[in-house]
Amino acid sequence: MAKTAGDARRNDPERTRENILEVATQEFAEFGLSGARVDSIAEKTRTSKRMIYYYYGSKEGLYLAVLERAYRKIRSLEADLQLAELPPDEALRQLISTTFDHDEQNPDFVRLVSIENIHHAMHMKRSSEIADLNISVIRTLQDIIDRGLATGTFQRRADAIDLHMLISAFCFFRVSNRYTFGTIFQRDLSEPQLYNRHKTMISEAVLGYLRSPVT
Amino acid sequence: MAKTAGDARRNDPERTRENILEVATQEFAEFGLSGARVDSIAEKTRTSKRMIYYYYGSKEGLYLAVLERAYRKIRSLEADLQLAELPPDEALRQLISTTFDHDEQNPDFVRLVSIENIHHAMHMKRSSEIADLNISVIRTLQDIIDRGLATGTFQRRADAIDLHMLISAFCFFRVSNRYTFGTIFQRDLSEPQLYNRHKTMISEAVLGYLRSPVT
Amino acid sequence: MAKTAGDARRNDPERTRENILEVATQEFAEFGLSGARVDSIAEKTRTSKRMIYYYYGSKEGLYLAVLERAYRKIRSLEADLQLAELPPDEALRQLISTTFDHDEQNPDFVRLVSIENIHHAMHMKRSSEIADLNISVIRTLQDIIDRGLATGTFQRRADAIDLHMLISAFCFFRVSNRYTFGTIFQRDLSEPQLYNRHKTMISEAVLGYLRSPVT
Amino acid sequence: MAKTAGDARRNDPERTRENILEVATQEFAEFGLSGARVDSIAEKTRTSKRMIYYYYGSKEGLYLAVLERAYRKIRSLEADLQLAELPPDEALRQLISTTFDHDEQNPDFVRLVSIENIHHAMHMKRSSEIADLNISVIRTLQDIIDRGLATGTFQRRADAIDLHMLISAFCFFRVSNRYTFGTIFQRDLSEPQLYNRHKTMISEAVLGYLRSPVT
DNA sequence: CATGAATGAGGATTCATTCAT
DNA sequence: AATGAATGAATCCTCATTCAT
Numbered sequence: 001m002a003k004t005a006g007d008a009r010r011n012d013p014e015r016t017r018e019n020i021l022e023v024a025t026q027e028f029a030e031f032g033l034s035g036a037r038v039d040s041i042a043e044k045t046r047t048s049k050r051m052i053y054y055y056y057g058s059k060e061g062l063y064l065a066v067l068e069r070a071y072r073k074i075r076s077l078e079a080d081l082q083l084a085e086l087p088p089d090e091a092l093r094q095l096i097s098t099t100f101d102h103d104e105q106n107p108d109f110v111r112l113v114s115i116e117n118i119h120h121a122m123h124m125k126r127s128s129e130i131a132d133l134n135i136s137v138i139r140t141l142q143d144i145i146d147r148g149l150a151t152g153t154f155q156r157r158a159d160a161i162d163l164h165m166l167i168s169a170f171c172f173f174r175v176s177n178r179y180t181f182g183t184i185f186q187r188d189l190s191e192p193q194l195y196n197r198h199k200t201m202i203s204e205a206v207l208g209y210l211r212s213p214v215t
Numbered sequence: 216m217a218k219t220a221g222d223a224r225r226n227d228p229e230r231t232r233e234n235i236l237e238v239a240t241q242e243f244a245e246f247g248l249s250g251a252r253v254d255s256i257a258e259k260t261r262t263s264k265r266m267i268y269y270y271y272g273s274k275e276g277l278y279l280a281v282l283e284r285a286y287r288k289i290r291s292l293e294a295d296l297q298l299a300e301l302p303p304d305e306a307l308r309q310l311i312s313t314t315f316d317h318d319e320q321n322p323d324f325v326r327l328v329s330i331e332n333i334h335h336a337m338h339m340k341r342s343s344e345i346a347d348l349n350i351s352v353i354r355t356l357q358d359i360i361d362r363g364l365a366t367g368t369f370q371r372r373a374d375a376i377d378l379h380m381l382i383s384a385f386c387f388f389r390v391s392n393r394y395t396f397g398t399i400f401q402r403d404l405s406e407p408q409l410y411n412r413h414k415t416m417i418s419e420a421v422l423g424y425l426r427s428p429v430t
Numbered sequence: 431m432a433k434t435a436g437d438a439r440r441n442d443p444e445r446t447r448e449n450i451l452e453v454a455t456q457e458f459a460e461f462g463l464s465g466a467r468v469d470s471i472a473e474k475t476r477t478s479k480r481m482i483y484y485y486y487g488s489k490e491g492l493y494l495a496v497l498e499r500a501y502r503k504i505r506s507l508e509a510d511l512q513l514a515e516l517p518p519d520e521a522l523r524q525l526i527s528t529t530f531d532h533d534e535q536n537p538d539f540v541r542l543v544s545i546e547n548i549h550h551a552m553h554m555k556r557s558s559e560i561a562d563l564n565i566s567v568i569r570t571l572q573d574i575i576d577r578g579l580a581t582g583t584f585q586r587r588a589d590a591i592d593l594h595m596l597i598s599a600f601c602f603f604r605v606s607n608r609y610t611f612g613t614i615f616q617r618d619l620s621e622p623q624l625y626n627r628h629k630t631m632i633s634e635a636v637l638g639y640l641r642s643p644v645t
Numbered sequence: 646m647a648k649t650a651g652d653a654r655r656n657d658p659e660r661t662r663e664n665i666l667e668v669a670t671q672e673f674a675e676f677g678l679s680g681a682r683v684d685s686i687a688e689k690t691r692t693s694k695r696m697i698y699y700y701y702g703s704k705e706g707l708y709l710a711v712l713e714r715a716y717r718k719i720r721s722l723e724a725d726l727q728l729a730e731l732p733p734d735e736a737l738r739q740l741i742s743t744t745f746d747h748d749e750q751n752p753d754f755v756r757l758v759s760i761e762n763i764h765h766a767m768h769m770k771r772s773s774e775i776a777d778l779n780i781s782v783i784r785t786l787q788d789i790i791d792r793g794l795a796t797g798t799f800q801r802r803a804d805a806i807d808l809h810m811l812i813s814a815f816c817f818f819r820v821s822n823r824y825t826f827g828t829i830f831q832r833d834l835s836e837p838q839l840y841n842r843h844k845t846m847i848s849e850a851v852l853g854y855l856r857s858p859v860t
Numbered sequence: 861c862a863t864g865a866a867t868g869a870g871g872a873t874t875c876a877t878t879c880a881t
Numbered sequence: 882a883a884t885g886a887a888t889g890a891a892t893c894c895t896c897a898t899t900c901a902t
Binding site: 461462463464465541543544545546547548549550551554555560561563565568586588589591592594595596598599600602603604606607608609610611612613614615617627628631632634635636637638639641642 | 676677678679680756758759760761762763764765766769770775776778780783801803804806807809810811813814815817818819821822823824825826827828829830832842843846847849850851852853854856857
């Protein structure tokens with residue numbers, strides 16, 4: 001009997017591994033590390049619980065693999081940015097827009113990061129892969145700041161990492177705290193009409209900060 | 216055997232309840248809802264596991280009580296603000312400073328809110344107490360915005376809730392994402408020297424936003 | 431409803447613990463540490479698997495408790511020996527007889543010790559209780575040796591621990607190696623007629639050793 | 646691609662089988678039948694887990710092969726003894742010395758026998774090879790006894806199998822119970838200085854037994 | 861002769877919760 | 882108001898073994 005192209009079940013370990021990671025990503029993002037159930041993950045998989053242990057060794061091993069995969073995605077996204085040609089303020093707007101959209105479109109990632117913080121980033125620290133995240137975004141930001149100061153667009157010599165935090169904080173919070181914020185203020189943060197308003201707000205706030213003279 | 220007045224252990228249910236909540240707050244903040252262990256909480260308590268069930272019914276009941284207690288603290292803090300007399304920009308700086316300091320000094324609260332978001336604010340929604348959180352800060356902010364526009368200090372008619380989110384996001388993120396951010400950027404966000412720099416940054420960003428004309 | 435004397439199930443933790451130990455002793459002696467099944471032990475108990483963990487924490491914890499209990503029995507037996515009044519050779523014969531009978535009658539103990547040796551006495555070493563086994567038998571033996579030399583009954587100043595080993599070795603081996611020895615030599619070592627012959631043999635060998643002059 | 650003569654890895658099944666047995670011997674001796682892990686054995690092998698099943702069918706099959714190999718070694722050793730020319734007591738001393746040294750130098754064998762006893766010699770019984778162990782040592786011993794009685798060196802008509810047990814017991818116990826004995830009496834039985842003392846002791850005890858008149 | 865992928869069945873352990881007093 | 886003992890139902894994980902090539 002010839003192997004048909006569609007019979008990937010038995011012979012495509014890479015696909016099996018990926019399938020496990022996809023399912024696990026959702027479960028961990030939904031319930032957290034302790035809250036997620038290996039049994040539940042296995043059921044939603046095309047394979048069995050046994051294979052999860054075969055490939056990832058333990059629940060924590062699986063969680064780490066999920067985390068690494070999530071960060072790998074981001075890294076490639078950040079690396080793709082081509083902002084060197086744009087004027088500084090425009091480049092910054094674009095960078096903010098990218099971050100904003102990313103978090104908005106990847107609530108699983110946002111939740112995984114929240115979860116990892118609950119665990120004191122313990123797994124991330126142990127991961128050589130994630131720890132090495134050479135955050136290219138910082139270099140990009142530094143370049144924007146330098147160019148902005150040179151052209152006089154910006155007045156303030158901001159620290160690139162601080163600036164990244166300012167941007168990230170808002171983009172991240174909108175998603176991470178969607179539920180409590182929405183409950184308290186009866187406002188659905190995923191409403192489309194808030195989308196542009198918020199993106200503008202964070203952009204203007206950041207630009208406002210960089211433009212304002214140091215007193 | 217007569218109960219003596221000093222024997223508060225057996226005769227002060229209020230103290231016992233409070234003691235349980237204190238311990239539980241730390242445990243839930245540290246390990247999350249599923250991660251926390253009732254046994255572990257009980258051990259650190261001056262009373263027994265049985266009492267937790269006696270007073271709070273279930274693990275979730277205890278968690279909810281912890282959450283309500285955490286929000287109760289905040290509410291009183293926000294209500295204490297006396298900013299009406301200050302000029303708008305000064306009032307805003309003070310409000311931001313208060314939020315900033317609060318989150319910095321209450322990492323347990325920040326973590327509890329993160330955890331509650333992982334749970335889709337499900338418990339918060341069910342709590343009549345928390346849902347009723349009469350967010351006075353919004354009224355305070357609205358007043359500041361109005362006064363700022365009237366005096367010409369601000370140019371932008373911002374939405375008070377949006378503004379609150381802008382402020383909260385940064386203050387909250389600094390604490391909630393301390394671990395992952397610290398790991399990736401090798402920067403300890405609790406370092407004292409960052410404290411003022413960050414507080415200034417968020418203040419200037421918000422003020423910059425309000426000052427800048429709408430294009 | 432008054433507690434009846436017979437209703438020991440719920441209210442006699444000591445009896446429950448003892449019951450677990452009895453069953454576990456048999457299972458560990460029969461199948462070894464890794465071979466024994468917690469489920470199987472639980473089934474044979476008057477209580478549930480959960481209680482095993484409640485009382486002993488883990489399979490190893492249970493195994494250690496079983497081991498400690500086994501040694502505790504021996505210790506009290508050894509301490510009961512009253513040999514000071516007997517002539518040295520008679521005292522020695524009696525001591526040997528006691529050891530011989532003990533091992534013959536307690537194959538579970540012999541097997542547990544064999545098992546513990548397979549584990550490099552790892553659990554025993556960790557047990558403060560067993561490690562402290564103040565082996566009174568050594569003092570008894572030393573006294574017999576000293577008296578025998580004084581009276582001229584013995585010619586050889588033997589080391590008490592060596593002598594204990596000489597005696598133990600034979601008594602223990604008869605039981606511990608019953609199966610392989612029996613299979614190879616087609617001889618059932620538990621046959622009653624071998625009992626006296628073997629007891630005499632070890633006695634005479636030991637006495638022969640002590641009596642013979644050092645060359 | 647032609648197989649080269651030197652590529653023994655793929656082409657020497659006998660060597661592969663032997664390699665598996667060597668590794669398995671250590672693992673079974675170290676952890677027992679249930680304690681040993683097929684995975685662990687496979688990893689330490691030059692081949693794969695699948696080959697173990699290919700050659701030995703099952704874990705028990707492998708264990709049996711290990712056991713048979715261990716006994717095969719012994720048999721050849723015992724057969725090599727050339728004691729007929731020596732005077733009876735000297736022959737006995739030599740036989741004891743050989744047994745003593747063998748056990749001392751082959752702790753793996755001693756442990757395997759202990760393990761097999763835990764399993765009631767079940768595998769040994771099923772093995773036609775081991776069951777047929779034509780214990781030449783018994784004939785040797787019988788010859789020594791007979792000659793000793795004839796020459797008047799010995800007074801006691803001992804049973805050859807009993808005598809073998811007496812000798813084996815001590816030699817075996819020294820190794821099999823090394824760990825528990827060492828722990829209880831704080832004495833390292835593998836110390837070189839004990840070596841001669843113990844060898845002499847067992848020799849003198851056995852000779853003392855044979856020399857002493859039956860009362 | 862050789863192998864990487866796959867797995868069903870079981871095994872140890874944990875957890876929130878309740879019982880009986 | 883308070884509690885020590887007890888527990889059913891998961892939950893994570895492991896193990897010897899087989900499949901397909």
